[in-house]
Amino acid sequence: MIIKPSIRSNFFTNSNPLGVQKMVNNYIEDVKKLPKYKGPKNVLIIGGSSGYGLASRISLAFASDANTINVSFESIPRGSKTGSAGYWNNLFFQDAVKDLNQKHFDFNADAFIPETKKAILEKIQKEFGQIDLLIYSLASGARKNVETGELIRSSIKPLGKPAVGRTIDIKSMHVEPLTVEPATEQETKDTVFVMGGGDWSDWVTYLDNAGVLAKDFKTISYTYIGGKNTDAIYRSGTIGQAKLDLEATADRLNTSLKAKYNGEALISSSKAIVSKASVFIPQMPIYVSYLFDEMTKNGTHETTLEHKHRLFKDMIYGNNRILDENGRIRLDHLEMDSKLQERINELMHKDIDQSFLDLEGTKLFLDEFYQINGFNVPGVNTDQEIDLDALQTTYKTDKYLDLLAD
Template sequence: MIIKPRTRGFICTTAHPKGCAAQVRQQIEYVQARPAIQGPRNALIIGASAGYGLAARIAAAFGAGANTIGIYRQGERSGRTASAGWYNSAAFEQAAQQAGLKSFSVTGDAFTDETKAKAVETIRRELGQVDLVVYSVATGRRTNPRTGETSTSVLKPIGKPYTNKTVNFHDGEVSLITLEPATEEEIQGTVDVMGGDDWQMWIDALREGGVLAPNATTISYSYIGPDITQAIYRQGSIGQAKDHLEATAKRLQEQLSHGGGRAYVTVGKALVTQSSSAIPVVPLYISALYKVMKEKGIHEGCIEQMYRLFADRLYSPESASVPVDEEGRIRIDDWEMRDDVQQEVAKIWEALTTDHIYDLTDLEGYRREFFQLFGFETDGIDYEAEVDPNVSIPNLN
């Protein structure tokens, strides 16, 4: 069949297998072209099919030669195509096998005890233990296996309504949006979904199953951002969840440090992801940020961020300890938050209108990266050619 993008708001309901595979190859080639990382031997990536999770798996495998197990939702073809995450994972598994690396996939809801048990058994059977655990789950709903309660996350300010500019990145229309504040119930729901509870449950399950190496490192991801996005992000409902995540990292650090283990939250830069595209205001900010960072030659995507995290922070041979900020967080948002970058972004923000959106920002680059998340608009792919949407994944558990 000929596969074209079909969008519904910030979601693309189709994905292109060859485009996804090409982008995975590009990330692998980026890592392979750089110095080897003296990193993990066996890595578990929870949320491994896209974004930071996929990039971390690629950095571990093709940068450090690690064997990997990826956890992600089932995404086989159920409609016109499979999910982009399914195609990404199939391409990764194929490349890893060709490189002589062990790699395995466990599909299912990461929040369930069943998926955790499958992961523990796979690690025990195939790798013995893991010395890196990356927690990169991003979703809007979670059912707690202990209580059976289902929580939903919201992207809202706290305390009072919030008004700012936003953009429809499909047509470039800039408008004002007002968001009503989250209720206490919505804030708690967001913390339940996107906080650190499930990360803690994963580490507990791995330790109880005897498959977590004593000196293991575990990381998860957060974002801080500039004044422009503070009310909707860091000071909003999702910010409460990130505060909980960071508190969990400190608790895990205390638990793991007795065996030489480590736990960190990594603060990354603003990137085009399925999650970020859903947050009002943020796509417009990213479009302005991309223009400034590209002009300064310091722009990074997921794979550049993850390679720098591994090579210069977590496993740097030049540093005896991991550099962290006053809250114990690893900061790879340092280039985004440079004063010169933020000053230029703020100037652009003040002048932004629909009439000037393409002159003042890199909205076209944002839109292209959005479609690339689903395998479209990728160089070297003939999108007029028929392609088989049915792709299998080897070593699927």
């Protein structure tokens, strides 16, 4: 089949595997140009198929020679359905590391359920013995309550009053108004349940009880803090409540891990990136476009890979940590520069016309939005016939374990 972008209500319903493959290979070529560092030996990543999780995995594998296990919940190609970009990211990562003297495994599974935790534990025991690092980078819209069987859904909403702003309609390439009504009390509680620290704590506790955490074990979860330009949805919204729970979880875990393993539980605030959810958050596409534009001009813009590489090389396993008063690692310090934030705030309060869409930052935002799904990737023939079954036959190996198969 020939795969063209299918966009419905600002959501990609498909992916292009050849574009995904090219992007994975680009990331790996980029990381090979970056300095190596001494880091962990065995790593478990919860949510390592895309975004910051994938960038972390690539940095650790190629710059620190780490072994990895990734758990992610991906859509499998079936018939005319292409499967998710994350599914192909996992397969093409496996192909890229096949000649390395390392071990890498992927589990397509629901990270929230006990059956997955049991399967991962058995793989750790068999292949690694113990792990040195657990990265929690899960971005899920729903989590099953294993006690009741109910599927709980999160909501990206403000609290108290509507969030009013603008977004980019990807299909029409117009800037459109966007209003999100405030969350109910139950929606807020549900978002904390799905996106807070509960499952992170469950993973660490389960593996701790099983005796597979190594001396000096570290675990880290990613957050986004932002400033006044994104506050209505983030720190002052349902996500903010979830992140407060995540940070409280880090404090609890840090105390126990330090006592038992000389370990650490860390929160790292990352810079704003392009994600599938970006266009559904009022002002976020506008903010990120201006951010990319200004940071590119002043030479401080980092790719997702460069950003996470710096985290591990300099701040987790290096001596250049930047911490705030709450003990959070502020990898986002370049974004949160006060002069930069003021400049973006000025821009965001101006009327938007065609010149906004012509900005290099806006073009970068839109390119990345397409490219995380494998589209508009330079060097990829968009008219090429793609045989999904043949691709899977070629790239799917026994290092990819599908716990969700029918």
